[in-house]
Amino acid sequence: MMFKKSLFSVAMTGVLAAPAFAATLQDVENSFYPYKNGTPKVEGVSAGMVINQSNVETVKDVLDPAMYQFVKNGDYEIKVGETTSFDLHSSYVEATKAGLGKVKLGDKPGIIEGAHAGRPFPEEPSQDDPRAGEKLAWNYKYGYNWGDSAAISPFYWKYRNMKSGKVERTVKFNFHFLNYTHRTQQEPYPALTPNPSSLFRGIYVQVLEPFDVKNTQLLIHRFEDDLKRDNAYLYLGFQRRVRRLSTGQVTDAFLGSDIMIEDFEGYNGRISDMNWTYKGTKHMLLPMYNHNEMELDADTHKDDEGYQVVAFGGKGGCFPNITWQLRKVYVVESDPVDPNHPISKRQHFIDAQTFTIPRNITYDRKGDMWKSWLIGQAHPDHHLPRNKGTGVAVDDAFSMVDMQANHCTTGQFKGQVDPKLSPASKFTVQNLRASGR
Amino acid sequence: MAGSPTTYAADTEWAGFVENATYVRDGVGLSKFRNTGQAEFSKSIESESWDNIVVNGTLRATYDGVYDLNDDEFGKDATQPYLGSNWHGQDLSTALLTAGTPFPCENNPTLCNNLDGYMDQDEDEAKFPEFNDELDFIRELYISADRQLDSGTIFNVTLGKQQVVWGKTDLFRVLDVINPVDYSRHNIYDELEDIRIPQWMVTAEWRMGPTKVFDDSNFSLVWNFDKFRPSNLGTCGQSYRILDAGCFFTSSTLGVPIIHDVEEPDWDLGNTQFGAKWEGVYGDVTFSLNALHYRQQLPSLHFRANTAFDPTAPLSPTNAPFLSDGVFDIKFPKINLVGGAIDYYSMDMDAVWRLETVYTQGEELPRDTNGHKETDMLRYVVGFDKNMVIPSLGTGSAFLLSTQLFGEHILDHEADMPNEEDNWIGTLLFKGWYMNNRLSPQIIIAHDVAAEATVVAPSISWTPDNHWMINLGLNVKTGGDQEFPWSATALAGQPGINVTEPLSRFTNGPIGVANQEDEIQLTVRYSF
Numbered sequence: 003m004m005f006k007k008s009l010f011s012v013a014m015t016g017v018l019a020a021p022a023f024a025a026t027l028q029d030v031e032n033s034f035y036p037y038k039n040g041t042p043k044v045e046g047v048s049a050g051m052v053i054n055q056s057n058v059e060t061v062k063d064v065l066d067p068a069m070y071q072f073v074k075n076g077d078y079e080i081k082v083g084e085t086t087s088f089d090l091h092s093s094y095v096e097a098t099k100a101g102l103g104k105v106k107l108g109d110k111p112g113i114i115e116g117a118h119a120g121r122p123f124p125e126e127p128s129q130d131d132p133r134a135g136e137k138l139a140w141n142y143k144y145g146y147n148w149g150d151s152a153a154i155s156p157f158y159w160k161y162r163n164m165k166s167g168k169v170e171r172t173v174k175f176n177f178h179f180l181n182y183t184h185r186t187q188q189e190p191y192p193a194l195t196p197n198p199s200s201l202f203r204g205i206y207v208q209v210l211e212p213f214d215v216k217n218t219q220l221l222i223h224r225f226e227d228d229l230k231r232d233n234a235y236l237y238l239g240f241q242r243r244v245r246r247l248s249t250g251q252v253t254d255a256f257l258g259s260d261i262m263i264e265d266f267e268g269y270n271g272r273i274s275d276m277n278w279t280y281k282g283t284k285h286m287l288l289p290m291y292n293h294n295e296m297e298l299d300a301d302t303h304k305d306d307e308g309y310q311v312v313a314f315g316g317k318g319g320c321f322p323n324i325t326w327q328l329r330k331v332y333v334v335e336s337d338p339v340d341p342n343h344p345i346s347k348r349q350h351f352i353d354a355q356t357f358t359i360p361r362n363i364t365y366d367r368k369g370d371m372w373k374s375w376l377i378g379q380a381h382p383d384h385h386l387p388r389n390k391g392t393g394v395a396v397d398d399a400f401s402m403v404d405m406q407a408n409h410c411t412t413g414q415f416k417g418q419v420d421p422k423l424s425p426a427s428k429f430t431v432q433n434l435r436a437s438g439r
Numbered sequence: 440m441a442g443s444p445t446t447y448a449a450d451t452e453w454a455g456f457v458e459n460a461t462y463v464r465d466g467v468g469l470s471k472f473r474n475t476g477q478a479e480f481s482k483s484i485e486s487e488s489w490d491n492i493v494v495n496g497t498l499r500a501t502y503d504g505v506y507d508l509n510d511d512e513f514g515k516d517a518t519q520p521y522l523g524s525n526w527h528g529q530d531l532s533t534a535l536l537t538a539g540t541p542f543p544c545e546n547n548p549t550l551c552n553n554l555d556g557y558m559d560q561d562e563d564e565a566k567f568p569e570f571n572d573e574l575d576f577i578r579e580l581y582i583s584a585d586r587q588l589d590s591g592t593i594f595n596v597t598l599g600k601q602q603v604v605w606g607k608t609d610l611f612r613v614l615d616v617i618n619p620v621d622y623s624r625h626n627i628y629d630e631l632e633d634i635r636i637p638q639w640m641v642t643a644e645w646r647m648g649p650t651k652v653f654d655d656s657n658f659s660l661v662w663n664f665d666k667f668r669p670s671n672l673g674t675c676g677q678s679y680r681i682l683d684a685g686c687f688f689t690s691s692t693l694g695v696p697i698i699h700d701v702e703e704p705d706w707d708l709g710n711t712q713f714g715a716k717w718e719g720v721y722g723d724v725t726f727s728l729n730a731l732h733y734r735q736q737l738p739s740l741h742f743r744a745n746t747a748f749d750p751t752a753p754l755s756p757t758n759a760p761f762l763s764d765g766v767f768d769i770k771f772p773k774i775n776l777v778g779g780a781i782d783y784y785s786m787d788m789d790a791v792w793r794l795e796t797v798y799t800q801g802e803e804l805p806r807d808t809n810g811h812k813e814t815d816m817l818r819y820v821v822g823f824d825k826n827m828v829i830p831s832l833g834t835g836s837a838f839l840l841s842t843q844l845f846g847e848h849i850l851d852h853e854a855d856m857p858n859e860e861d862n863w864i865g866t867l868l869f870k871g872w873y874m875n876n877r878l879s880p881q882i883i884i885a886h887d888v889a890a891e892a893t894v895v896a897p898s899i900s901w902t903p904d905n906h907w908m909i910n911l912g913l914n915v916k917t918g919g920d921q922e923f924p925w926s927a928t929a930l931a932g933q934p935g936i937n938v939t940e941p942l943s944r945f946t947n948g949p950i951g952v953a954n955q956e957d958e959i960q961l962t963v964r965y966s967f
């Protein structure tokens with residue numbers, strides 16, 4: 003009987019892997035403009051209200067379990083804002099339309115065919131589809147994200163003791179992102195050439211401060227082939243040479259922060275490293291807002307063009323002082339294929355419109371809540387003038403709270419969607435040497 | 440001025456540190472009380488014709504108080520009972536050679552004159568090593584600029600006093616030989632970044648970026664037009680003198696100075712050094728191919744034979760196998776080097792393999808007869824690096840395991856060479872991070888096979904905040920027991936016996952010769 007069931011599952015997987023549920027133009031419309039016919043309404047939740055210890059029980063259903071716990075404990079208060087549409091760039095929507103019906107999953111996780119640009123699976127996920135979670139993961143991986151290229155310059159990470167609020171260390175970075183393929187808006191598109199190793203994405207990180215890690219640089223090359231591990235190069239200022247890194251250790255605490263390399267942007271590993279399960283769709287509060295209307299922190303950063311980063315508060319200064327809005331959310335769980343992985347699963351709360359992951363909860367091997375990831379998404383039309391009209395949900399403030407260690411790492415961004423800041427020449431090994439002198 | 444390029448300068452960025460390094464040596468006491476101030480600046484200049492124009496500079500000032508605080512052991516009055524008393528016992532060789540003269544220019548004008556500017560610092564120059572005729576307090580000062588070419592590639596020129604680093608090897612210099620090194624600062628144990636001696640050079644790079652074949656490709660030329668400077672091995676009387684060479688050079692036998700003259704090449708276009716490198720990325724492999732014409736930075740001793748020597752007559756300064764005004768001349772021969780390096784990420788092992796190798800022509804190695812022999816050399820390093828998250832060690836940060844095997848093959852080896860025809864040194868680095876990477880223990884172990892010498896250097900670094908760093912370490916060595924026959928013992932009627940001086944210093948290597956330099960080391964740094 004068990005054997006028959008397995009055969010049935012395999013057969014179903016094969017059927018579902020093909021574009022059996024071919025998406026339609028209406029699916030695309032629904033996927034990118036979910037609030038066209040109105041914003042979510044949940045009884046008891048309204049713009050302008052503050053959710054705190056006194057009323058959290060009444061709105062528990064729109065909070066993820068970790069945020070509910072934080073508010074209940076009095077660690078943080080949530081200010082609710084209006085739901086706003088984060089329209090992605092029209093070029094990405096058009097690329098999605100152009101790819102309709104051409105994308106299908108391979109025989110095993112990590113393999114996808116026909117995905118050249120745009121959202122691979124714009125149709126609504128179905129609980130009946132055993133690979134729905136994996137499709138949502140692909141939608142995230144090939145999401146519009148930062149667009150074709152962008153920079154976070156500068157980017158402040160603060161390592162904080164959550165009990166005392168003491169900032170133990172502040173690291174100032176520049177981060178740069180570049181898509182080699184799946185490009186839709188910045189010329190050239192859909193791909194940069196030449197690209198002999200079929201790179202999908204480059205990430206370049208440069209440490210500006212403090213002195214002991216100044217000039218440390220990291221270059222990550224991610225391949226189109228999801229089954230292949232990244233190539234990573236590290237330049238250490240005091241060695242003045244480029245070291246290759248072994249990249250399998252994605253659970254490494256990056257530069258001693260509370261963030262695993264695998265945690266970046268919500269998930270930064272291979273699709274094939276996880277089993278993905280779609281758990282449902284619901285309306286929830288997510289940290290998405292207009293940057294220019296938030297409380298800002300001139301002490302950390304203020305520059306000639308008047309830009310300031312988002313302020314932090316709450317217990318230990320571990321939470322951004324921002325507003326949250328009701329959003330359509332896909333709840334997805336990922337559990338590691340590797341039985342020795344230090345976590346048992348992550349709960350991802352994916353924003354259905356942008357396919358960013360503003361909220362994550364990581365569970366330890368025992369199944370207890372371990373870490374809470376928050377990345378605030380700022381609307382590009384209410385941010386830096388040059389971000390207006392880019393259609394990028396701008397990563398604007400992050401917090402990773404280690405709930406067991408009472409420690410957190412926070413991030414304050416100056417996100418800039420400007421191709422001049424991230425030319426392809428920045429994503430070369432030689433650039434590490436040249437910039438690190 | 441209409442039509443001229445517009446140029447303006449951005450703000451200058453400054454950073455730096457002050458640091459105290461206090462080391463205590465077993466049985467000796469204070470061996471280092473080094474106080475360093477270092478400032479680094481970077482100034483960008485905007486131009487319409489060039490991109491990324493940056494002026495970089497590094498200024499450094501050091502005062503080492505060990506010569507004031509432990510002048511019994513180090514300094515101009517720190518005499519030794521016999522040559523090499525800091526690393527071996529007495530034997531016939533130490534009877535034939537006198538003890539070295541500390542800081543010869545403060546004690547012996549003849550020796551000072553013979554050394555002729557090489558490793559002849561006076562005590563003040565050891566206390567304040569950057570304040571010398573070469574203006575070493577300017578550690579680096581160079582300007583760099585890029586030019587976008589029509590092909591979409593980038594041309595870069597960097598001109599000034601700088602370090603140019605080749606290769607992929609830690610601790611050893613295989614390809615990384617463009618700048619000489621100051622071993623007097625802390626033997627082989629300081630970061631090369633801090634002990635390379637910057638040179639006035641110009642580099643030109645053509646950054647081709649990705650091509651149809653390579654993911655990255657770069658061709659560069661380097662021209663070291665500075666006056667040649669050899670590596671500093673440490674003057675006799677200093678607390679760190681690699682191979683104890685400084686004291687041997689200030690020794691004498693039969694009243695004749697060991698060193699007669701140091702022939703440092705004058706500045707001349709023909710004496711400048713130059714090289715080329717092509718490097719790139721091909722799939723999972725990064726590679727470089729290198730060629731360099733340079734000078735040997737370690738001294739080569741040329742024996743000054745006395746053709747009138749009469750072995751049947753009594754030995755005297757004027758009747759000895761060597762000339763009466765000095766036994767050896769020091770020379771720095773020209774070398775041609777070709778080599779390369781590759782590294783490869785193995786996904787199956789989740790580890791990086793490194794290989795670096797060079798072949799040289801023109802090097803001169805020590806030997807008993809004539810002091811030296813020119814020979815081709817092959818050197819190579821195989822490295823293995825792996826980052827590992829080890830939950831049982833109580834941290835989520837990955838540990839770094841890095842091992843290397845450094846090999847050296849002498850192609851024209853002779854039996855009277857103290858260096859083995861083939862020798863290997865293995866190294867291991869294991870480094871971990873705790874408390875959000877603010878606490879970092881590590882251990883470095885290195886073993887020299889031929890020398891049968893080992894160094895173990897555990898340390899722990901604590902970074903309480905963005906400014907302070909405290910490092911506490913141990914540096915423990917064993918070895919230094921190798922002996923080598925010295926033909927001069929025949930003059931005392933005992934040919935062919937194994938002795939310590941002068942040749943076994945090469946057999947024992949930098950680890951073995953420092954066998955009595957076990958230290959506890961504390962460094963405190965404040966960065967700004």
